[in-house]
Amino acid sequence: YLFSQRAAWKPALTLNGFLSASKRFVEKDLEVCVAGRTFMITGANSGIGKATAIAIAKRGGIVHMVCRNKDKAEEARADIVKETGNKEIYVHILDLSETKKVWEFAESFKRKYKSLNVLINNAGSIMSQRDVNTEGLEKSFATNVLGVYILTKSLIPLLEKSPDPRVITVSSGGMLVQKLRTGNLQSERGRYDGTMVFAQHKRQQVVMTEQLAKAHTNIHFSVMQPGWVDTPAVANAMPDFHRSMKDSLRTPEQGADTVVWLAISEAATTNPSGRFYQDRKMVSTHLPLAWTHSSALEEQKLMSLLEDLAKTFQPH
Known part of the structure; x- marks a missing residue:
């Protein structure tokens, strides 16, 4: 039965799923000018992140691109400025897998900028094999979960001071086949399967969003899944899937549509x-009748484990 549930759920993630869903979209939801509002987007130099940056820049938003690779980021920035005519696009270089650097970046951003209206946690990482960062943390966990947690928590005071603050995290449909597991956060036990590890991280992001929303009621938190999107990240991390699904994948713009809607529309x-x-x-x-539900205790445990880990790497 669960197999048929999964089978029924998957077509919605394809290009056709988007075309079908988009028939009910309200066009005026995105007819918004966001001049003067500030948006931070991680992983903004390609795929969904870049498409999101373009959509926001077109509507007059100030965009802070947070990227790992300086050359790719600068090239993407030039594209965005050229396409939108908006010069208020700023590049920040940060590797989200380097935990101390995430803290340092967030603290220096708060010192330099007086406002941040929207944080979009888009960057993500799928590893083909287990690898650790310079701090001994499993790299994809450091990027997908701990980095997102630290960046968000650290920027909350700045968001809270800004009008209509929002935090959007880009998750994945893969999380629907994962139950929250706090006993093996860094994938030290068992065989390392990069796509399943990624799916577990995406489940953790959903739980994290729910918990942060309860704790910070004056910020609007949301988490979304973009469907199956034709991005460089998907092509690199899952080449077989990318090849076999090529004609059914959404464009980066279609993948970014809900991110943009959550970031700028009043309806959201x-x-x-x-x-x-x-x-x-x-x-x-x-999914219906799923086994993926977790207890409130387990969810709180995730948050306290993240808080403890975050504090370990907080610069003094």
Whole structure:
């Protein structure tokens, strides 16, 4: 039965799923000028991140691109400025897998800038084999979970001072086949399967969003899944999937649509904070009759483990 549930859920993630869902989109939701509003987007130099940056820049937003590779970031910035005519696009170089550097970046950003209206946690990492960073943390966990947690937590005071603050995290449909597991956060036990590790991290992001929304009620938190999108990251991390699904994949713009909707539309904030979205619609974080539900205790445990780890690497 669960197999048929999964089979029924997957077509919604394809290009056709998007085309079908988009028939109910309200066009005026995105007819918004965001001049003067500030947006930070991680992984903004390609794929969904870049498409999001372009959509926001076109509407007059100030965009802070947070990227790992300076050359690729500068090249993307030039493209965005050229395409949108918006020069208020700024590049920051940060590797989210380097935990201390995430702290340092967030603290220096708060000192330098007086406002941040929207944080978009888009950068992610799928590893083909287990690898650790210079601090001894498993790299994809450091990027996908701990880096996102530290960046978000550290920027909350700045967001809270800014009008209509929002935090959007880009998750993945893969999380629907994962139950939260806090006993093996850094994939030290068992065989390392990069795509399953990634899916577990995406489940953790959903739980993290729900918990942060409860703790910070004046910020609108959301987490979304973009469907199956034709991006460099997918082509590199899952070449077989990319090859076989090529004609059914969404464009980066289609993948970014709900991110942009959550970041700028008034409609998005009429929904409760902390929810999960697909194609501009709140959806369940579990498949029907799924075994993926976790207890409140387990969810709180994740948050306290992240808090303890974050403090370990906080510069004094």
